[in-house]
Amino acid sequence: MSQEPIRERMSGNEAVAEAIRQVNPDVMPAFPITPSTEIPQMVSSFIAGGKVDTEFIPVESEHSAMSAAIGSESAGARTMTATSSAGLALMWEELLLAASNRLPIVLTLVNRTLSGPININCDHSDGMGARDTGWIQIYAENNQEVYDNYIQAFPIAEDARVHLPVMICQDGFITSHAVENINLLPDQPVKDFVGTYEPEEFLLNPGKPIAVGPYSISAYAMEAKRAQAEAMENAAEVILEVAKRFEEMSGRSYGFFESYRMEDADYCMLIMGSAAGTAKQAVDEMREEGKKVGVLKLRVFRPFPEKQIAEALKNCKAVAIMDRCESYNGNCGPLGSEVTAGLYRNKVNLEAVCYTYGLAGRDFTTTHVKEIFGALQSLVEEGKKIPHNQYIGLRTKK
């Protein structure tokens, strides 16, 4: 049954903080970093105002934040943290341990670039860098989605088929700081949706001793990794189940990705995060002119839904795969690599062109989107080649 929405206006950071207040997690170790600093700051004021009983641990670095999160989650406490950019990079070593110890920690990530050159603006190099750490990754287009994704994160992470940490991502500044309209859910339905955390095994469990994260010789480590990879595969069905339950509560529907005007689309832009909104606007304008264009906005990057993406693209003539991150591999960004590999494996053969856009906060506009669609059309209809892995909006002498 849908709940009467609470209409509000707030930034992405405020939306996540509001979701944290409603979930009321047990422990939050965190260290400040732009642009996610507001989140722990707001949670601290909730604690000071008696609105939540979360234990806040001010730590000396993000390395310690994730270490403390691992300790507290192992102990049996529902644990979350927030970070961005270099803060996530400093957590690296611990991110892998959180996943291999199968701890359902929730991390809210405000995506911004990794230096250098030294820069603090939005791109996906932090989250994409952590793509192989064993965390589930869910990306949002706007404040509404990051709020909704955050609430869904706990039931996904804590499901017995999964037991993996979840990263809830939103675009730095563009989403984290811009104020937009939002429909909030009342407190009680959110609390009921997330439920009470009741781990089966945890350290502070008298009479039932466990040891977490023991040394593993070669005879065991590979088997443990395979089991962990299987948990990530299981996460796919759990993500859909939780999304269905969330839709029953909120009326808002989520999947691995959103297909926007894709029914009869010949040309598709596959994109993740806030720039999907820009792409949709351009698609609306181009549809007015009779162009058959659509957007596939990826929400779940880990586990990677390669089969479903291939299925969604199989009737298109060409797709532009948009990476907000440079892989320095001389080929294309991570989204380009994984999508094209998925298309090949599923024997879906269409023109797939990889682009890099929006690095370190560079603007990405509807004009860019229209140019890209125009290039795709010229490629298909006139055979006009598109240079591989073009940078959008790059100044060049060529």
Add this chain to the structure above:
Amino acid sequence: MRTDVKKINEQTPYEDLTEGLMMFAGGTAKEFKTGEWRTNTPVFLQEKCRQCLLCVPVCPDGSIPMDGEKRLDFDYDHCKGCGICYKNCPFGAIEMREGCEVPAKEGKEA
């Protein structure tokens, strides 16, 4: 999820391992024999020992077992041969030998 971890061995398929290799028991390090890592081996010379017990608390591996107020011979299943006990003994009651071989019992009974 809770299983008898002693039933898990190097032939166990991955599906039957515990989640995150979690151990469902205390004190399991005892079962893991690490003494073979040793490249030097301490020898306990009981006739010289005054039972001052300076060696026991400095052992990083808890490999000097006690019986009441007396230390016993080394636990060679876990001793790594670091030699800290040897350096701490004021009476020359511990000597170090090369290799990991467990010394014969001679010299133990004074």
